[in-house]
Amino acid sequence: MRKYDLAVVGATGAVGQELLQVLAERGFPYDPESLKLLASERSAGKKINYQGREYTVEATVPDSFTGVDIVLFAGGAASKLFAREAVARGAVVIDNSSTFRYDDNVPLVVPEINPKDAAWHQGIIANPNCSTIQMVMALKPIYDAVGLKRVVVSTYQAVSGAGVEAIEELRRQSALVSQGREIQPKVFPHQIAFNLIPQIDVFLENGYTKEEMKMVWETRKILGAPELAICATAVRAPVYRSHSESVNIETIKPLSAKEAKELLAAAPGVEVLDDPEQKLYPMPYQASHSDSVYVGRIREDISCQNGLAFWVVSDQLRKGAATNAVQIAELLYKEGGKS
């Protein structure tokens, strides 16, 4: 099998580090000689030991992408600056930022759900928002079986979704609060330790945050269901890793909780953890560092016809970001999307 010339942009961040780990774990066929670890100028010159080699992080410039087959953008502002440049130089871009997700010419792909969309890319394939990926993984088997009318979701999102500095902020604040000392929030708009912040990303004119609307727009695009009714409330919780979601759905045809469990248990990438007697249900501390999307608390919604309620937890740095991006890269060689 040929080896791919790969570049990872944002290699020093939370998602970037996870991308490198997932590439190694999954044995992605990259060429170690040509692998480029790129970042902002601030991180240029840093050394990263990766798979027995030492790499020097380079500042990203347009020419970084010359001769590169696949570029994985970890997220942030780099995509807007460099993704088109990389495509112009012949690379395929897999982008974890929201820059291109709503562009009709850019497929938005979860490999278990809409792998074929990867084939019509024009150089860029977008990786969905972390909160969206885990929800849509749980929705898809139900959507296919009985149709979906409405989704109501409230999230409990981990701080690592906001990067390595956010992890450090929760750690520092937790210690300060325990010592009764004062907090000066830096990464988050308010104290996050022992608190909840019902704002992720900026507010839009309709009163929703951009994070909430991402879940609406992206779920519709991935499922190919432009009319699907979705309402999201996105909340930051003092959890290091793995997002949790309380989901209430209304299906078009009826589906019992038992049938839903069977469908979800059979879905690739989904694991059902649902045994109340054994106090078994998904939780962030158990889901972390796993690639699965865990679903539990599956029960009929007693407040409507054809309703189901469930609880979804997944490591948002893994399946919600890095793992999904690497799976997309795998589609490229598996399906010959890039020679």
Place this chain on the structure above:
Amino acid sequence: MRKYDLAVVGATGAVGQELLQVLAERGFPYDPESLKLLASERSAGKKINYQGREYTVEATVPDSFTGVDIVLFAGGAASKLFAREAVARGAVVIDNSSTFRYDDNVPLVVPEINPKDAAWHQGIIANPNCSTIQMVMALKPIYDAVGLKRVVVSTYQAVSGAGVEAIEELRRQSALVSQGREIQPKVFPHQIAFNLIPQIDVFLENGYTKEEMKMVWETRKILGAPELAICATAVRAPVYRSHSESVNIETIKPLSAKEAKELLAAAPGVEVLDDPEQKLYPMPYQASHSDSVYVGRIREDISCQNGLAFWVVSDQLRKGAATNAVQIAELLYKEGGKS
């Protein structure tokens, strides 16, 4: 004004301590000479300094209630053992446990909402569940104005709802996790530090927890709306104090977000904190030690007709327990329910 002979059962616990504080703050007309601080045998003999006097905690026995006008039960098993005994001795019981809440002969009262129900008591008045009180405070003005068809709620509940040992468990676990040390959960079924547990109270046959069904049963009883459709998901979060709730409602007649804000701002006991531009919304660390129910993130639910979404935070030891109980006691003398 006459002074009441008062007893507080469970005086050494989280709610009991809060009851004493609220009684003092609100200037409740109790007789300091006759005030009895009762608890389990384990706590008997403890000294409590309260309002310039030293009280000795007594073990609760039936005769503890002889000559007592009003008994405040903080919660737990004591109500089942002693509430009827107190009533038999002529006292009026205000009970914070769930023992009598679903008894048709026991009123379930939130003083801002259904104060008149206190009048038909037969010796016992039940104080609702903390999660219910704050939700129903936000629902009531909307229910009165346009009617309610359906409520979907996901909670983010503080550990102090499980008592003082639970507060200590979060504190201890947070330190241990920071030191990379192992956790042995005692109060909660799983690690709570930096985690979320989607189980509060026991599981019932329908797949819901008792905490979730309390929100259904109690909201219906307080609003006098036995058919109201409600679905709850109750989740424990690593927050010391104040419960948060993400609520989606469907009203019978339409109500804009602007109108809902006006109704809520005018409702007694409710404060609207809702200015996205200023990053202003309710949060547990801000709501703690206040008696208000804070509502924010008020917006139209884009996934249904006549839908609204909002976020409710309140100190569940104050309005969710102690303050509401003392307000009920105030109704007794204000309305002459007890001479």
